[in-house]
Amino acid sequence: MAEENKAFVDEINKALAKSEGFTLKDLLFSYRGTPYPVTVCSAETFQALENLEARRDDMVLVSYPKCGVNWLIQILNDLIFTTIQSKPVSTELPFIECGDPDKYQRMKQIPSPRILATHLNYDFLPKSIFKNKAKILVLFRNPKDTAVSFFHFHKNVPSVPSYSSWDEFFSEFMNGKVGWGSYFDHAVTWNKHIDDENTMIVIYEDLKENLASGVKQIAEFFGFSPTAEQIQSIADRATFQAVKNKAQETHGAVGTVLFRKGVVGDWKNLFTEAQNQEMDAKFKVCLEGTKLGAKLKYDVYCKA
Numbered sequence: 001m002a003e004e005n006k007a008f009v010d011e012i013n014k015a016l017a018k019s020e021g022f023t024l025k026d027l028l029f030s031y032r033g034t035p036y037p038v039t040v041c042s043a044e045t046f047q048a049l050e051n052l053e054a055r056r057d058d059m060v061l062v063s064y065p066k067c068g069v070n071w072l073i074q075i076l077n078d079l080i081f082t083t084i085q086s087k088p089v090s091t092e093l094p095f096i097e098c099g100d101p102d103k104y105q106r107m108k109q110i111p112s113p114r115i116l117a118t119h120l121n122y123d124f125l126p127k128s129i130f131k132n133k134a135k136i137l138v139l140f141r142n143p144k145d146t147a148v149s150f151f152h153f154h155k156n157v158p159s160v161p162s163y164s165s166w167d168e169f170f171s172e173f174m175n176g177k178v179g180w181g182s183y184f185d186h187a188v189t190w191n192k193h194i195d196d197e198n199t200m201i202v203i204y205e206d207l208k209e210n211l212a213s214g215v216k217q218i219a220e221f222f223g224f225s226p227t228a229e230q231i232q233s234i235a236d237r238a239t240f241q242a243v244k245n246k247a248q249e250t251h252g253a254v255g256t257v258l259f260r261k262g263v264v265g266d267w268k269n270l271f272t273e274a275q276n277q278e279m280d281a282k283f284k285v286c287l288e289g290t291k292l293g294a295k296l297k298y299d300v301y302c303k304a
C-alpha cells in the first residue's frame with residue numbers, strides 16, 4: 001500500500017475504532033438542530049470549521065450520506081492526477097466536518113486543488129466557500145436506495161452500531177433522526193440553490209447511466225480539459241467493479257463495506273408497500289414539481 005494511502009486508511013480506522021462499544025442511543029448528538037455521530041463530529045470542530053479559509057480553486061463536494069461521494073472523490077482525484085499530474089497528498093478524513101478542530105490548520109498545508117467533501121446542508125457550509133467563490137458540486141441519489149445503503153452501512157461495519165431491523169431504520173430515516181439529519185430537508189434546501197453561481201448538481205443514477213458523460217461534465221465544471229481518451233480511461237477506472245477491486249487498498253477494511261453493491265433499485269429488496277407509499281408521499285410534498293425533483297427522476301427510479 002502506498003505511503004499516503006496507508007496514512008489515510010489509518011485515519012479511517014482510527015475514526016471507526018471510536019465507534020467501538022457505542023450503542024445507537026449514544027451515537028448521535030445534536031448541533032444546531034441536526035444529529036451527527038459523536039464518533040467523528042464535535043461541537044468544537046463545528047465551531048472551528050466556521051473559520052475554514054476556503055480557496056477559489058477548492059473543489060467542494062456536497063452529498064447527503066450514502067449518495068456516492070467516495071465515488072466522486074475517486075473521479076476527482078483521477079481527474080487531478082490525469083490532467084495536472086498532481087497526486088493527492090491529504091491524509092485527513094475527507095469530510096471537512098469530521099475530525100479534530102486542529103485539522104483546519106493542517107489543511108492550510110495541502111496544495112491546491114484541495115477536495116473538500118462534506119455531508120453538510122447548505123446553511124452549515126463555511127461562509128468562505130461562498131465568499132471566495134469555490135465551485136460546489138452537489139451529489140444526489142434517489143432517496144430509496146440512499147436509505148437502503150445507509151441501513152447496510154450500519155449493519156455491515158462491525159464497529160458502527162446496527163439498527164435492530166430495516167423497519168426501525170426506515171422510521172428513523174423518515175424522521176430525520178439519522179446522522180446528518182433528514183435527506184428531505186437536505187434536498188429541499190439544496191433545491192433552493194440549484195441555480196446559484198458556481199454550483200452544479202450531479203445525480204448518481206445519471207452517472208450509472210453514462211459515466212463518461214458525467215466525468216466530462218464534472219471536468220468542465222471544475223475547469224479541467226482532459227482529452228476524450230483520458231475521460232474514457234477515468235470512467236473505466238471509476239466503474240463500481242474497478243473501485244471495489246481497489247477498495248481494500250484505498251480504504252482498508254471498511255472499503256468492501258463502503259463499496260457494497262453500487263446498483264440502482266436495491267430498495268426493491270427491502271421496502272414494504274406501506275414504506276413505498278410513505279416515501280412516495282414525502283417526495284410529493286417535498287420535491288414534486290421542483291427542479292431537483294425532476295433531476296431525480298423519481299418515477300423512473302423509485303416506482304416499482
Ligand SMILES: Nc1ncnc2c1ncn2[C@@H]1O[C@H](COP(=O)(O)OS(=O)(=O)O)[C@@H](OP(=O)(O)O)[C@H]1O
Pocket residue numbers: 063064065066067068069070071145148149150152153238239240241243258259260261262263266
Ligand atoms: N463506482 C461506483 N459505482 C456505483 N456506486 C458506487 C460506486 N462507488 C461507490 N458507490 C456506492 O455509493 C454508496 C456509498 O456512498 P458514499 O460514498 O456517499 O458513502 S458515505 O456517506 O461516504 O459513507 C454505496 O452504495 P451501496 O452499494 O448501495 O451501499 C457504494 O456502493
